Amino acid sequence: MLENLIINHYETAAVLLFGIGFTTLLLHQNLIKKIIGMNIMDTAVYLFLAAKGFVTGRLSPIVVNGVQDMEAYINPVPAGLVLTGIVVSVSVTALMLSLSLCLYRRYHSLDLDIILMRVKKEWR
Amino acid sequence: MPFVCNFPFFSIVLSMFCGIVSSVLSGKNAKKLSIGLLCVNLCLSASVLAYTLSSGESYVYMMGHFPAPWGNEIRAGVLEGVLASFFCVIMLLALVGGLRHIAQEIESGKQNLYFIMVDLLLASLLALIYTNDLFTAYVFVEINTIAACGMIMIRQTGRSYVAAARYMVMSLLGSGLFLISLSTLYGLTGQLLMTPAQGAVAALRASGQYMEPLTVTIALMTVGLAIKSGLYPFHSWMPETYGYSTASSSAILSSLVSKGYIILLIKIYYRVLGSESIMHGKIVNLLFVFGLAGMIMGSISAIRESDIRRMIAFSSVAQIGYIYMGLGLGTEAGVIASLFHILSHAASKGLLFISATGLSDVSGGSKRFKDLRGAGYRNPMAAAGFTVGAMSMVGLPLFAGFISKLLFATAGVQDPTKMLPTLICLAVSTVLNTVYFLRTVLTIFTPVDADAASKAKARQITRGFSLKLSVLCFIVLNLVLGLFSDPIVEALQSGLHMFS
Structure with missing residues (x-):
């Protein structure tokens, strides 16, 4: 068990980071910390994908001197997925930040509990 | 390959393109473009x-020029056709019904942004229905x-x-897990x-390798999509979201x-993970239990509400519970009942949200029950719509909700262990539904004295022709689903067979 975890240390780290990000996003009341948590969570997935695609001793899949054997290159698909994922997470981060900005301007707090309390008071 | 095979691709790209074009249009033109787009997409999906x-x-439609394992694909069958056409209809009606509110509640100058969102939402929904690629599905989920x-x-x-x-x-929690x-x-x-991927999963199962990672994957995927669609313990965002957004948004969000996400989950179950092993696995039991809990708890919360929009939102929690309960039965009949309930819930919930808005318009914009008293006499069309929607949700014959409850009950009877809980929860949930919907219908038809009525009338927000038209179409849609359900159920059945 432990041996497997050490051999696949990239994946282990990715899953740990995912857990940290997930709990931060879920449990923290501060909106900025929630956004940080979300970014940690997404980055952990990219680490996982990148680790899955890499094979030690092979080249990056850029053809320089004619196509070599398929075995000479690492798998380029996960890199493509990571790029797409980064685009998605950047846009989501931007949206969340703008939402936090709107809430902060109106309620002068980033704490979701305090904001909720002030909203309820305002709408009573 | 005939020309019609291109239509799924056209409808997705057209929606995205209209979204981009809307960003430089005025609010009025963006509105026209969105409505036109929905009509065109309806024709494309229907063909x-x-x-x-x-x-x-x-x-299967190959995108670009790369064949199967490398390129991207779209896949269309009967089920996809039914869902895409139906989604276009519901979205069109929900949008038309709330047009006046969009004009009032959104800052002028920013109204075209709303229609950009509508176009992009349509594009992503169509892509979720049609896509044959997992990562494309993730991107469109986001x-x-x-x-x-x-x-x-x-x-x-x-x-x-x-x-x-x-x-x-x-x-975001849901999409992270997904x-x-x-x-x-x-x-x-x-x-x-x-x-x-389906072939590879089948090979893995046959060899018995990596069974634990596969189980974890199935669990993560199910939980992720369940969070996103608001299954019972993850429903906390629903009442806020549906209660305080503009009328069209509530209708579109709750019904589509x-x-x-549920359709994507069914699709992944059938097209990737293998319907046989999923349906006999343990994960469906989990969905079954949480579905039942949602059916009861959603209705109980709805009874306690004093705000009509929030009440309808809690009723949505219960209806999502029904859909997952049907999936959780683990039989084909259960999945078909769920698919039919997706249609019937969309038709009735859209109607309820739109007509509830019509009712609060004639009550000084208030959503509280005490102000809504007698609203039925002030806006008869919205009241008729609300009554039809309520009857459909309760499950009276003639309406769409009756057919889905009938399908759920017949599907439940097939499984000896799950029969009793299914039938009991269906009965309890129906009674609870009746309690809160009947109370609302009685409230809106309670006569008020002339003085209060004229006071409410003085404060009323103008009511539009578009709302009446949308309510009328929704009523007809409910009746069609309720009266002519056989061909629709048959189409869903053949579509589901094409899936696997």
């Missing part, structure tokens, strides 16, 4: 449906979430900002297209957006 019905089989969040927060009130923030947090499950699935199978 895909007609083509697949006549040919009797699904087809586009769907962002567009939905935009539709909530565009009202620019404190309540809607908070609702959007809570919605985003829950949705993304990591896709990554592990890719690690296990090495495939992203659904068809080869959460359903898109």
